[in-house]
Amino acid sequence: MEPDSGPQGIEAVAPPTAPPDDRSDRGKLIPGSRYFREYCADCGEPMKVTKDKVEKKPLCDHCAE
Numbered sequence: 001m002e003p004d005s006g007p008q009g010i011e012a013v014a015p016p017t018a019p020p021d022d023r024s025d026r027g028k029l030i031p032g033s034r035y036f037r038e039y040c041a042d043c044g045e046p047m048k049v050t051k052d053k054v055e056k057k058p059l060c061d062h063c064a065e
Contacts, residue, residue: 027054 025037035048041057049058 023039026039028037029035030037030048033048034050036051036054038047038049038054038058039045040047040060040063042059042063045060045062047058047060
């Protein structure tokens, strides 16, 4: 194999520090805040929400558009 004929367009990235499905902080009060941790129902983006939105499948601003 010639040096320039190897895989192209591939980028190595570091593995995530936590599994992507680790949402053990869902519904917990965010320290120093009056908001609670929740995740967007569509994209999984971490969000801060009021207590009444926890486990109600909220959408982030981007997905709600």
